[in-house]
Each structure stands twice: as C-alpha cells, then as structure tokens.
Amino acid sequence: MRPRPSRRAEVVAALVCVAGATTVPLLPHHPLASAAAVLAPVLLLLVVALRRRLVWTAAGAALMAAGDVVFRLLWWAQGTPVVPSVADVAFVLGYLALLRAAHLAAGPGRSGATLDALIVVAGPAAVVAAAVHGPLAALAVTGTPLQTAQALVAPLFDLALLVLVVRASVVGALTRPQAAALQTAVVLLLVGNAGYLVLVDLAPGLLRPWLGAPFGLAFSLAALAASAPAPTRPAPRTSPSGSRLVLALLPASACLPAAVLVLQGVVGAGVDWQVLGTGALLAAVLSTLRLHGALRVAGDQARELERLAHVDDLTGLPNRRACSAAAERLAGADETPVALALLDLDRFKAVNDSLGHAGGDALLRAAARAWSAVLPAGADLHRWGGEEFVLLLGGAAAERAEVLVQDLRLATPAPHTVSAGLVARRPGEDAASLLARADALLYLAKEGGRDRVCTDASPAPAPAPADDDAGAPRPGTPASSS
Structure with missing residues (x-):
C-alpha cells in the first residue's frame, strides 16, 4: 500500500x-x-x-x-x-x-x-x-x-x-x-x-x-x-526471551x-x-x-507441557498415555492386587448421529464428572479414547473392584448406559494382557445386551437382539446431566 x-x-x-x-x-x-x-x-x-x-x-x-x-x-x-x-x-x-x-x-x-x-x-x-x-x-x-x-x-x-x-x-x-x-x-x-x-x-x-x-x-x-x-500485530507478550x-x-x-x-x-x-x-x-x-x-x-x-501430554483436554481425566504408564507401574508390583475395568458408553455413535458431536462431547464430560464423584481415593479413572474409559484399581480398592464398577454403571448420566469388562491380574500378567482380557469381556457385555459388567467369573451371556438403535436418545433429548 x-x-x-x-x-x-x-x-x-x-x-x-x-x-x-x-x-x-x-x-x-x-x-x-x-x-x-x-x-x-x-x-x-x-x-x-x-x-x-x-x-x-x-x-x-x-x-x-x-x-x-x-x-x-x-x-x-x-x-x-x-x-x-x-x-x-x-x-x-x-x-x-x-x-x-x-x-x-x-x-x-x-x-x-x-x-x-x-x-x-x-x-x-x-x-x-x-x-x-x-x-x-x-x-x-x-x-x-x-x-x-x-x-x-x-x-x-x-x-x-x-x-x-x-x-x-x-x-x-x-x-x-x-x-x-x-x-x-x-x-x-x-x-x-x-x-x-x-x-x-x-x-x-x-x-x-x-x-x-x-x-x-x-x-x-x-x-x-x-x-x-503502528504495528498491526503486536508481538506475543508471553515470550520470556523478547526479540x-x-x-x-x-x-x-x-x-x-x-x-x-x-x-x-x-x-x-x-x-x-x-x-x-x-x-x-x-x-x-x-x-x-x-x-x-x-x-x-x-x-x-x-x-x-508434561501435564498436557498426560491429560485429556475434553474430560480433564488422565489420558491413554498416562493410563499405559500407570498400568505398567501397577503390573510391575507383583505383591499388589490389581484390577482393571474397560468401560464403553453404549450406543455412543447414535448419540453423535442424533445430537451431533457437541452432544457426544457433553456426554463424555458428564460421564467423567459423575464417575469421578463416586470413586474412592486410590481408584484411577482414565479416558482411553473415543467413548472408552479405563478404571485402574490397586491394593484394597482392587478387592472391591466389582462393587466400584457397578457404582460407575449406576452413576452413568441417564438415559445413557455403560458396559464394562473387569479383570483381576493373574500372577506374572502384564498390562497388555490385562487390557486384552478386559476388552474381550467388554465385548461379551455388549453382546449380552449392554448396561452390564462382565468379569472373569461371569457366565457367558446369551446374545442379545441386534437393536443398535434401541435406547438411543431421541433428537432433542439432553445428551448429559450434571
């Protein structure tokens, strides 16, 4: 000019x-x-x-x-x-x-x-x-x-x-x-x-x-x-070094x-x-x-930066990286009881389809708040990715694992539900194996009709009817409750 x-x-x-x-x-x-x-x-x-x-x-x-x-x-x-x-x-x-x-x-x-x-x-x-x-x-x-x-x-x-x-x-x-x-x-x-x-x-x-x-x-x-x-775009004022x-x-x-x-x-x-x-x-x-x-x-x-690398921006929970590190740490303590639960919000795709991604994000935040509120000290909840969460329990909390996971299921914001696979660590078992077994049990919980917790001791559920859209919130239904 x-x-x-x-x-x-x-x-x-x-x-x-x-x-x-x-x-x-x-x-x-x-x-x-x-x-x-x-x-x-x-x-x-x-x-x-x-x-x-x-x-x-x-x-x-x-x-x-x-x-x-x-x-x-x-x-x-x-x-x-x-x-x-x-x-x-x-x-x-x-x-x-x-x-x-x-x-x-x-x-x-x-x-x-x-x-x-x-x-x-x-x-x-x-x-x-x-x-x-x-x-x-x-x-x-x-x-x-x-x-x-x-x-x-x-x-x-x-x-x-x-x-x-x-x-x-x-x-x-x-x-x-x-x-x-x-x-x-x-x-x-x-x-x-x-x-x-x-x-x-x-x-x-x-x-x-x-x-x-x-x-x-x-x-x-x-x-x-x-x-x-005058300068059209002032230099950032947060830089510690200056020009x-x-x-x-x-x-x-x-x-x-x-x-x-x-x-x-x-x-x-x-x-x-x-x-x-x-x-x-x-x-x-x-x-x-x-x-x-x-x-x-x-x-x-x-x-x-270290905190951001280990925290999920959406929910504020520790993220997958933090979960992997914590699981490896717990698995390395041979004398400590360890339990791991993999949770998955049911029909989450239907929530995104009917209410949009903003509605899905609201549900994830609401679920994270509701679950964190009922967990005792020593129970670590992580966002694994998408609509999946991981609950890590060590020591005395691991012995009450099934009760705690049921508490999470009941605390899920209505009208939504959650399915979970829960496993206890076997002698010498590593974190990858724990996650793999929990994932298999989560699949059984989904196949058995959702809104349930499957454990190592759970009987194999009968397959539920294929009704992927059943129970999905109707358009206009709130995707979360505080």
Missing part, C-alpha cells in the same frame, strides 16, 4: 531535518542556523504528534521547543550558556511528558520486559556515567549544588526514557523501524546531554557549533517514528562496562573502577535475575 501524501511529506521533512542537523555544525557558525537545526525537528515532531493525536508526545515536543528557545535567548544575551535557568523548567516538564508517552506506548507488558530493558540500558549507563564522572566532580567543586543537580537531571531522564523505549520494543508496541529510530533518538539525546558536560570541561570551543547536532538528529528520528504506522535484537543486546550490554574497564587499563588511561565496576556488578546482578526468571518460566512451561 502506497503511503498517504501527508505521511510522505512528513518523511521528507524529517529527512531534511536530519540533513540540516548533520551539516549545520560543519558550516560557519550562525546562531539562527544552529537554532533552526534543533527547533525545526522539534516543531516537526509537534506537528506529527498532533496529527496522530499523540497528546503527551506533542506536549513534550512543545515544552522542549519552548525550553530551547529560552536557553538560546539567554545564551545570546549573556554570551555564555546560562545554567541553571528558567529553560530547565520547560526541559524537565518536557521530559516528564515524553516519559508518560513512552510509558503509555509500552503498556503494562510483563515484568521480564522491564528487566530486559534495564539490562540493555545498564551497560551503556555505566559507560556514560564514567565519561561524565570527571566533569561532574569538577563541577561539584567549582559550581553550586543547583548547577550540579541540573547537569545530572537530563542524562538521568534520558536513561529512564531509553528504558521505556526498549521496553516498548520488547513487548511489541513498536515496529522494528520505529524501535530502531526511537532507540537511536534517545541515545543521541543522552550523547548530547552527556557530551555537553564533557565539552564544557574539556573542549568548550566545540560546544557552540556541535551542541545542537545530536538533539536535532534525535527529534528528527522521533518525528520519523511518530509518522510511521532477537534484545537477546543480542543483553550480553553485549552486560559486558560493556567490563570491556571499557579493560580498555582503559590497556591504553594506560585513568581507570574509573568505581563507576565501571559498579556498572558491571549491576549488569551481572540484573542478568542473573533475568536468567532466573527465564529458567522459572521454562520450568513452568515444561511442567505444563
């Missing part, structure tokens, strides 16, 4: 802003050009946000634009940056609005996504902290406490914004191009604010031409992201502080072990917590 003309114009305007923010610092310095390189992208973001009804984004862009205008006017009037000033109030309010917009975009999500975002940001945050550690320490000595606090506020807001943007990417609230653009934009804001502290301390001559470049690029990319269509990009960023971010620490030692620079060591430790702790959470989720999923 071709983009709408308005969106095409927004993209073109954003690309022009990118070009301006990139090239203006390379040209002879002019205050108006430098201001336009920052203000134009912010105003473009404001327009795009208003068109998309992104209220908090629009509010943040408007406050940022107002703050930048005041900051530059004071700079022009005083001949040097004025910090702190009233412009910082607008900047703080603008950041708060953008944080609210990012929080709403991500939504509640899942706790693992927040931890993923914290791990991704922890490594770069430690490196940035190490870069501004020296300038901040010098500012704390030469400046006022308010100036030091003002210098810290913007990078801290940038890091919080980056956490929320990464979190929105993990939960699928952003498309891949949007996630890439917004993450790059926030990193540029962080570079701009941290770079301001570094340049003021180390190279103030570069401050004027280069100050606006990262901010102009950041807001241009934010405008591009805001103009893009592939996040999986790649997690170890990279966790290792980044340690890598920079080693690099400082190799090149002979001053080793900032306090900040980078703390960052590496924090990244390791967060990664350990994330691994623990992922292992817990994987364990829960494995247990759920």
Whole structure:
C-alpha cells in the first residue's frame, strides 16, 4: 500500500531535518542556523504528534521547543550558556511528558520486559556515567549544588526514557523501524546531554557549533517514528526471551562496562573502577535475575507441557498415555492386587448421529464428572479414547473392584448406559494382557445386551437382539446431566 501524501511529506521533512542537523555544525557558525537545526525537528515532531493525536508526545515536543528557545535567548544575551535557568523548567516538564508517552506506548507488558530493558540500558549507563564522572566532580567543586543537580537531571531522564523505549520494543508496541529510530533518538539525546558536560570541561570551543547536532538528529528520528504506522500485530507478550535484537543486546550490554574497564587499563588511561565496576556488578546482578526468571518460566512451561501430554483436554481425566504408564507401574508390583475395568458408553455413535458431536462431547464430560464423584481415593479413572474409559484399581480398592464398577454403571448420566469388562491380574500378567482380557469381556457385555459388567467369573451371556438403535436418545433429548 502506497503511503498517504501527508505521511510522505512528513518523511521528507524529517529527512531534511536530519540533513540540516548533520551539516549545520560543519558550516560557519550562525546562531539562527544552529537554532533552526534543533527547533525545526522539534516543531516537526509537534506537528506529527498532533496529527496522530499523540497528546503527551506533542506536549513534550512543545515544552522542549519552548525550553530551547529560552536557553538560546539567554545564551545570546549573556554570551555564555546560562545554567541553571528558567529553560530547565520547560526541559524537565518536557521530559516528564515524553516519559508518560513512552510509558503509555509500552503498556503494562510483563515484568521480564522491564528487566530486559534495564539490562540493555545498564551497560551503556555505566559507560556514560564514567565519561561524565570527571566533569561532574569538577563541577561539584567549582559550581553550586543547583548547577550540579541540573547537569545530572537530563542524562538521568534520558536513561529512564531509553528504558521505556526498549521496553516498548520488547513487548511489541513498536515496529522494528520505529524501535530502531526511537532507540537511536534517545541515545543521541543522552550523547548530547552527556557530551555537553564533557565539552564544557574539556573542549568548550566545540560546544557552540556541535551542541545542537545530536538533539536535532534525535527529534528528527522521533518525528520519523511518530509518522510511521503502528504495528498491526503486536508481538506475543508471553515470550520470556523478547526479540532477537534484545537477546543480542543483553550480553553485549552486560559486558560493556567490563570491556571499557579493560580498555582503559590497556591504553594506560585513568581507570574509573568505581563507576565501571559498579556498572558491571549491576549488569551481572540484573542478568542473573533475568536468567532466573527465564529458567522459572521454562520450568513452568515444561511442567505444563508434561501435564498436557498426560491429560485429556475434553474430560480433564488422565489420558491413554498416562493410563499405559500407570498400568505398567501397577503390573510391575507383583505383591499388589490389581484390577482393571474397560468401560464403553453404549450406543455412543447414535448419540453423535442424533445430537451431533457437541452432544457426544457433553456426554463424555458428564460421564467423567459423575464417575469421578463416586470413586474412592486410590481408584484411577482414565479416558482411553473415543467413548472408552479405563478404571485402574490397586491394593484394597482392587478387592472391591466389582462393587466400584457397578457404582460407575449406576452413576452413568441417564438415559445413557455403560458396559464394562473387569479383570483381576493373574500372577506374572502384564498390562497388555490385562487390557486384552478386559476388552474381550467388554465385548461379551455388549453382546449380552449392554448396561452390564462382565468379569472373569461371569457366565457367558446369551446374545442379545441386534437393536443398535434401541435406547438411543431421541433428537432433542439432553445428551448429559450434571
């Protein structure tokens, strides 16, 4: 689908802003050009946000634009940056609005996504902290406490914004191009604010031409992201791992502080072990917590898969696989009495034919509930398949097997009936033989007229008339009773 003309114009305007923010610092310095390189992208973001009804984004862009205008006017009037000033109030309010917009975009999500975002940001945050550690320490000595606090506020807001943007990417609230653009934009804001502290301390001559470049690029990319269509199909929120990009960023971010620490030692620079060591430790702790959470989720999923592999979805009873395992286990206990009954709902095909498969399913569920209600502890009822069920009895319950199976027959939801073949294990007999003998007795119960229990001691019944449709529920008759 071709983009709408308005969106095409927004993209073109954003690309022009990118070009301006990139090239203006390379040209002879002019205050108006430098201001336009920052203000134009912010105003473009404001327009795009208003068109998309992104209220908090629009509010943040408007406050940022107002703050930048005041900051530059004071700079022009005083001949040097004025910090702190009233412009910082607008900047703080603008950041708060953008944080609210990012929080709403991500939504509640899942706790693992927040931890993923914290791990991704922890490594770069430690490196940035190490870069501004020296300038901040010098500012704390030469400046006022308010100036030091003002210098810290913007990078801290940038890091919080980056956490929320990464979190929105993990939960699928952003498309891949949007996630890439917004993450790059926030990193540029962080570079701009941290770079301001570094340049003021180390190279103030570069401050004027280069100050606006990262901010102009950041807001241009934010405008591009805001103009893009929202994701049509959010990523699943139950995934414990997040996107592939996040999986790649997690170890990279966790290792980044340690890598920079080693690099400082190799090149002979001053080793900032306090900040980078703390960052590496924090990244390791967060990664350990994330691994623990992922292992817990994987364990829960494995247990759920194991349960589903042994449970019949329709009735909630143990399924054929669970029955085979239980029968083998009982048959292997030579000294324990074992009884096995194979039950089959009579004329079940007629139920499906007259009431449909939904009626047949309702009967199976009702029979499973009714039979489970009358069975004592130690009696295991399984769904073998179709309309067949298996009752496994061991120990004392096996000695009362015929009474229990008769109880099941009488508990069958009316007007339906059940036939059963019941056998007791013979010395050395395995589970397959038990099932085969029970199946043969069940066949005799069906041949003898249904609604009866045949055992090893039962006399061979006389064949009943072939009336397969007799006793089938009439159309409209309820297929089950609770």
